[in-house]
Amino acid sequence: MEKRNKDDMVIRKGPWMAEEDEILKDYVKKYGPRDWSSIRSKGLLPRTGKSCRLRWVNKLKPDLKTGCKFSADEERVVIDLQAKFGNKWARIATYLPGRTDNDVKNFWSTRQKRLGRIRQASPLPNKSQRKIEKTSVPTEAHILEAPNFSVVSMGDESSSSDRSGSHPKVENFDGTNMQPIPEMANPDFHHLETNLPLLDYMTIEPIEKKPFDPLPQFPFPQLPEDSMDIPLMPEGQDLITGLSDTNFLGAFPQGLHFPVGMPYFGFDGTGPISGKHERDNPVMPENCFDDFPVDMFDYLEQVPSSSGR
DNA sequence: AATTTATGCAACCGCGCTCAA
DNA sequence: CTTGAGCGCGGTTGCATAAAT
Known part of the structure; x- marks a missing residue:
């Protein structure tokens, strides 16, 4: 799923690919979990900062109990x-x-x-x-x-x-x-x-x-x-x-x-x-x-x- | 085995808040 | 003071999968 923003930049939406996850993880490793918008402005990912943050917080952050039902x-x-x-x-x-x-x-x-x-x-x-x-x-x-x-x-x-x-x-x-x-x-x-x-x-x-x-x-x-x-x-x-x-x-x-x-x-x-x-x-x-x-x-x-x- | 229905989850959207310019 | 960017939060949607028929 893709759309273009006002700057005519492609904005990707929908499910994340493994490669995107890796890029995002690398970014956080380098710069920390902040300045999400700069991920797109740096041309690293065609995702909104919001989307990047959400992906990090919900799926990529270390120590998450993903795939594990609530005890x-x-x-x-x-x-x-x-x-x-x-x-x-x-x-x-x-x-x-x-x-x-x-x-x-x-x-x-x-x-x-x-x-x-x-x-x-x-x-x-x-x-x-x-x-x-x-x-x-x-x-x-x-x-x-x-x-x-x-x-x-x-x-x-x-x-x-x-x-x-x-x-x-x-x-x-x-x-x-x-x-x-x-x-x-x-x-x-x-x-x-x-x-x-x-x-x-x-x-x-x-x-x-x-x-x-x-x-x-x-x-x-x-x-x-x-x-x-x-x-x-x-x-x-x-x-x-x-x-x-x-x-x-x-x-x-x-x-x-x-x-x-x-x-x-x-x-x-x-x-x-x-x-x-x-x-x-x-x-x-x-x-x-x-x-x-x-x-x-x-x-x-x-x-x-x-x-x- | 095929189809339908139910369920759980990932991701998006819109709103509001904060803060810097 | 105003404005816009950045971010966080809660609500909602849509898809994938499981369960039922």
């Missing part, structure tokens, strides 16, 4: 910081070494689309509707909106009859309510894909920013101290309000639990479920509990059969 920790950081900062992707990215604002933005966009799809399938009640009776079961939309829950994917619904009595467990991140889920017959629970284990990002700090002190009493993974003063954006406010609402939490099965560190389906600790992971590590009805401790179901109750009601 659970990174997901949690994004979710929490988005609730605090809003769509300040560049700011959020400073807390994620190796991630760019574009990475964060794309991750969030993808997540929002997924949430939208899920909501269409099983709408999340609004704030006033969250006083649900305590026996109800969280939908996938609940889980995606409530980052302090760990979730177990139950795999294919069609084989649910084979799993009677096998209740996945989810826990609050405060480590309380260590009780089994009383009811897992709700099919809404069968496609939960996100599992965000307890995040220890006490040590994470914005890149090139001052360290922060942890706040041990905070039940969520710790955020930088300076982030605590930022007013929540409406979306995040609603979420946090919902989470701090005991009725909202009570809407989840009592004592949803998932022991920290426990393996779970579709997630290997390096990132959320992905197509590749699913291909490489297919979860089959016959093996889907293989990774769980042998005693994990000992204290679970039988799920009442629907016909038995």
